[in-house]
Amino acid sequence: MTRLSSTARADVLVIGGGVIGLAVAWRAAQRGLRTAVVDPSPGGGAGRVAAGMLAPVTELQYGEEPLLRLGMASNERYADFAAELTGASGGQDTGYRRCGTVAVALDSDDREELRELHAFHRRLGLESTWLTGREARKLEPMLAPGVRGGLHVADDHQVDGRRLLTALLQACENAGVLVHRAEAVELLVEGDRAVGARLSTHETLAAGQVVLAAGPHSHRLAGLPGGVLPAIRPVKGQVLRLRVPDAYRPFLSRNVRAVVRGQHIYLVPRENGELVIGATTEEQGYDTTVTAGGVYELLRDAHELVPGLTELPLLETSAGLRPGSPDNAPLLGPTALPGLVAATGHYRNGVLLTPVTADLVAEYLATGELPELAQPFTPTRFSPARSTTKALA
Amino acid sequence: MADDLLTIAGTAFSSRLIMGTGGAPSLEVLERALLASGTELTTVAMRRVDATTQGSVLDVLTRNGIHVLPNTAGCFTAGEAVLTARLAREALGTDWVKLEVIADERTLLPDPIELLDAAETLVDDGFTVLPYTNDDPVLARKLEDVGCAAIMPLGSPIGSGLGIRNPHNFQLIVESAGVPVILDAGAGTASDVALAMELGCAAVMLASAVTRAQDPVLMAEAMRHAAEAGRLAHRAGRIPRRFHAEASSAMAGRADLDTRERPAF
Numbered sequence: 313m314t315r316l317s318s319t320a321r322a323d324v325l326v327i328g329g330g331v332i333g334l335a336v337a338w339r340a341a342q343r344g345l346r347t348a349v350v351d352p353s354p355g356g357g358a359g360r361v362a363a364g365m366l367a368p369v370t371e372l373q374y375g376e377e378p379l380l381r382l383g384m385a386s387n388e389r390y391a392d393f394a395a396e397l398t399g400a401s402g403g404q405d406t407g408y409r410r411c412g413t414v415a416v417a418l419d420s421d422d423r424e425e426l427r428e429l430h431a432f433h434r435r436l437g438l439e440s441t442w443l444t445g446r447e448a449r450k451l452e453p454m455l456a457p458g459v460r461g462g463l464h465v466a467d468d469h470q471v472d473g474r475r476l477l478t479a480l481l482q483a484c485e486n487a488g489v490l491v492h493r494a495e496a497v498e499l500l501v502e503g504d505r506a507v508g509a510r511l512s513t514h515e516t517l518a519a520g521q522v523v524l525a526a527g528p529h530s531h532r533l534a535g536l537p538g539g540v541l542p543a544i545r546p547v548k549g550q551v552l553r554l555r556v557p558d559a560y561r562p563f564l565s566r567n568v569r570a571v572v573r574g575q576h577i578y579l580v581p582r583e584n585g586e587l588v589i590g591a592t593t594e595e596q597g598y599d600t601t602v603t604a605g606g607v608y609e610l611l612r613d614a615h616e617l618v619p620g621l622t623e624l625p626l627l628e629t630s631a632g633l634r635p636g637s638p639d640n641a642p643l644l645g646p647t648a649l650p651g652l653v654a655a656t657g658h659y660r661n662g663v664l665l666t667p668v669t670a671d672l673v674a675e676y677l678a679t680g681e682l683p684e685l686a687q688p689f690t691p692t693r694f695s696p697a698r699s700t701t702k703a704l705a
Numbered sequence: 706m707a708d709d710l711l712t713i714a715g716t717a718f719s720s721r722l723i724m725g726t727g728g729a730p731s732l733e734v735l736e737r738a739l740l741a742s743g744t745e746l747t748t749v750a751m752r753r754v755d756a757t758t759q760g761s762v763l764d765v766l767t768r769n770g771i772h773v774l775p776n777t778a779g780c781f782t783a784g785e786a787v788l789t790a791r792l793a794r795e796a797l798g799t800d801w802v803k804l805e806v807i808a809d810e811r812t813l814l815p816d817p818i819e820l821l822d823a824a825e826t827l828v829d830d831g832f833t834v835l836p837y838t839n840d841d842p843v844l845a846r847k848l849e850d851v852g853c854a855a856i857m858p859l860g861s862p863i864g865s866g867l868g869i870r871n872p873h874n875f876q877l878i879v880e881s882a883g884v885p886v887i888l889d890a891g892a893g894t895a896s897d898v899a900l901a902m903e904l905g906c907a908a909v910m911l912a913s914a915v916t917r918a919q920d921p922v923l924m925a926e927a928m929r930h931a932a933e934a935g936r937l938a939h940r941a942g943r944i945p946r947r948f949h950a951e952a953s954s955a956m957a958g959r960a961d962l963d964t965r966e967r968p969a970f
Contacts, residue, residue: 373730374919531759543760545732573810574864595762597755638760639733 322348324677325509325519327496327533330357331473331666332655333525334480338400339674340523341487348490348519350511355481357527359473359663361551361632363580363588364407365567366390366664367468369438370415372429377436378688379641383661385685386668387467393667394471397479400486404479407472409583413567416448416455416462418616422571423460430463440465452564454618470567470580473663492517496526499535499652506651510535521677523653527635528598530656540649542694544657546598546633549591550606552614553628554621556585563587564618572613579614579621587624589614600631634659643691644672645682653677654691709936711908713885714801714833714854716772718745721902721932723774723887725912726750726762728864729921736765738915742925747771748803748910750778751789756796763797774835776803781816783823790827802827803857804836813863817844821851828852837889840870842877849884856882857889857910860901864913866893872904879905894924895931902935903943 326337329351341347365371368383394408417423433440441464448462449455484491495512499522508518524530528546556563564581571577580588592606607629615622637643637657642665647654655673658665672686682690710717724744729735739747747766756763766773775793780786783806790802806823808816815838827834833854838844840858848856858878861867868891869875879886885907892898892914901909909932918924 375730375734543764545758545760595754595758597758599755636732636760638731638736640731 321508321518321520322346322490323520324348324523325350325517325521326523326525326655327351327499327509328357328524328526328530328656329354329481329491330525330527331359331477331480331662332527332658332669333523334477334484335666335670336523336525336655336673336677337489338397338480338483338487339670340677341484341489343674343678345677347484347488348492348517349484350492350494350496350509350517352493352495352512354491354493355477357477357662358549358632358634359477359666361549361630362473362663363551363578363590364471364473364476364663365413365468365569365578365580366470367413367465367567367569367578368661368664369433369440369465370413370429370463370468370567370569371660372432372436372438373640374432376640379661380436382641382668382685382689383664386665387469389667389671390469390471394476397476397483401479401482402486404482405475406479407470407475407582407584409470411469411566411581412464412466413468413569414443414448414451414462414464415569415571416443416445416459416617418456418458418460418570418572420460422573425571425574426461426463433463433465438465439467452566452568454563454620455568456617456619468567470582471663472582472586476663476666497534499524499533501535501537501649504650506649509533521651521653523655523673523677524647525655527656527658527662528633530635530654536652537649540647540652541643541654541656541691542638544635544637544643545595547636547659548594548596548599548631548633549660550594550602550610550629550631551588551590552607552610552626553630554587554589554624555627556581556587556624558585560620560624561585563620563624568617570613570617572616575609575613577610577613577617579618586627587621589621598633600633602629602631606631635662638694642669642689644669644686644689645676645691647691709940711885713835713907718908720745720929721908721936722898722928723748723908723910724915724925725776725910726916727778727912728916730916732760732762732765734921735762735916736769738921738925739765739771740769741922741929742911742915743929745771746774748774748776748912751775751793751796752777752779772801773797773799774801774803775799776837777805777823778807780806781808781819782806783819783826786819786823787826787830790823790832791830794832800831801833801854802835804834804853815839815859817841820844821847824848824853825851835887840874840878842874842881845878845886846881849882853884855885855887855907857887860888860891860897863890864917865891866914867891868893868897869900869904872900875901875904875906892928895927898928898931899935899938902932903939905939908932 860869
């Protein structure tokens with residue numbers, strides 16, 4: 313481990329070494345800022361569990377058009393981002409795959425829901441093609457014969473979160489980022505300004521600016537004044553990893569999503585044969601236990617969608633914590649506390665939003681100007697004090 | 706309507722909407738929808754929430770002064786439902802429970818046998834039990850007999866938005882019930898809520914109809930007005946239905962205008 317003495321001072325200290333923290337640190341270092349990252353196990357976080365589907369269009373929800381714009385901006389940057397990262401990390405492949413996504417429905421109720429999503433796509437002018445069930449199965453012959461219809465979104469792709477993390481960590485180190493394998497236990501504030509952090513190793517790191525990228529732990533950092541950050545709640549997702557043996561390849565050629573009786577499920581086939589199935593959505597605190605029910609529901613719905621997958625080896629079950637902000641959108645840029653910058657609360661879109669978050673936050677760190685694209689996502693959009701308490705009946 | 710309160714087990718509410726939280730696009734939208742609905746009682750699935758986490762749906766309810774009604778969604782046996790209710794009581798410090806025991810995942814219809822068993826056990830254990838039940842007048846009466854504090858019949862399956870499929874059964878249930886009857890499940894839009902109230906329901910329980918609407922906040926406001934309108938109409942008393950027209954003003958005693966001055970056709 314590289315040790316920074318308590319008197320050394322970084323320009324930027326990033327708390328949290330997941331996809332967001334590492335990408336911000338890498339970009340900041342590229343801008344000539346002396347940058348440090350603190351995380352007990354850098355390269356971890358929700359990105360290690362996530363399937364890595366880059367699907368701003370197929371995951372669109374009503375009322376989330378600003379988030380769509382940010383997601384599409386990030387998606388457009390992904391190819392260049394991945395190529396640059398591979399170069400900067402000494403050739404680490406990120407598993408970025410321009411494969412497109414097909415979203416299908418298995419009964420007439422789910423088909424109506426998908427129809428509604430398609431109509432919403434059309435209103436917003438998004439690329440999205442309606443498929444009959446037979447057309448969907450022509451694209452993906454392993455889909456169940458009962459598929460009633462689908463949507464093809466050619467620009468929703470995928471990346472491998474684990475390989476992305478490995479590449480980011482390597483790129484950070486190559487760019488001169490100091491990576492401290494310790495926990496930040498307290499934010500240091502002097503005269504109403506964030507000035508650094510104290511670590512579990514009792515070291516003190518001073519910094520011109522502190523970036524909080526600690527996902528669902530962000531708001532729990534000691535020393536953080538009240539009202540600066542809303543609670544970023546942990547939203548558990550269980551995920552399965554299967555392997556497609558060579559004899560079965562390609563099995564699936566693009567991301568497959570479905571609503572199965574109202575439940576969302578997705579299958580992400582990697583070029584290396586890994587097939588990721590996700591994910592549950594559970595509000596169970598900081599628990600990352602894999603449960604029988606979680607695995608059962610994923611397999612049940614996946615099996616209904618792609619019956620042949622029960623033949624595949626099941627390699628891994630895991631659970632991660634999405635960092636959920638109150639409005640599902642990330643917190644980007646300066647907080648109400650001078651010197652403290654947020655890059656957290658990405659909920660189910662952390663991997664997708666990594667390139668754009670890194671660019672926007674690094675721009676702010678280097679210039680003090682927050683780009684227009686990030687303006688709807690400033691942490692100050694959450695009013696700290698609410699006065700809407702109503703008398704109990 | 707301060708003079709017309711909903712009373713369940715001795716607790717009075719001025720709102721006649723009970724809200725659910727499932728399906729909301731985000732907590733922020735959910736919060737605004739709950740406020741727009743005016744609800745004072747909102748149900749939360751105990752299998753889907755952790756009471757100790759900051760920033761959870763429970764925080765949203767607490768800071769807005771909305772009572773939490775834990776429910777046993779996802780339970781298939783009386784045993785599971787009783788266990789879940791007890792865990793909820795421990796975690797939240799309330800002995801109120803919206804009891805759900807589901808027969809199968811395809812229909813999400815209540816299992817009447819397991820439901821009655823669980824209701825009896827929980828009432829005996831000191832719970833205030835609000836059971837989600839079929840629109841069966843006989844089962845409703847038996848649930849009241851074992852001591853449930855309200856009866857919550859379904860209008861149609863959960864999340865279907867098909868409204869009240871058997872209004873006559875609702876009238877039969879309302880007619881004989883000595884506890885509040887609350888429409889649970891099936892409402893799709895405002896007219897469904899108004900109809901429930903006109904049929905004599907004491908309140909309406911809503912989740913998907915609001916949380917999955919294109920604009921949940923606007924729909925929540927519509928539902929509030931619908932509940933109020935339906936309740937007022939119920940209290941006012943509707944006119945009898947007739948097959949033929951009946952002029953609203955009688956012909957006798959009207960001014961006798963001189964028809965000779967009308968233009969010829």
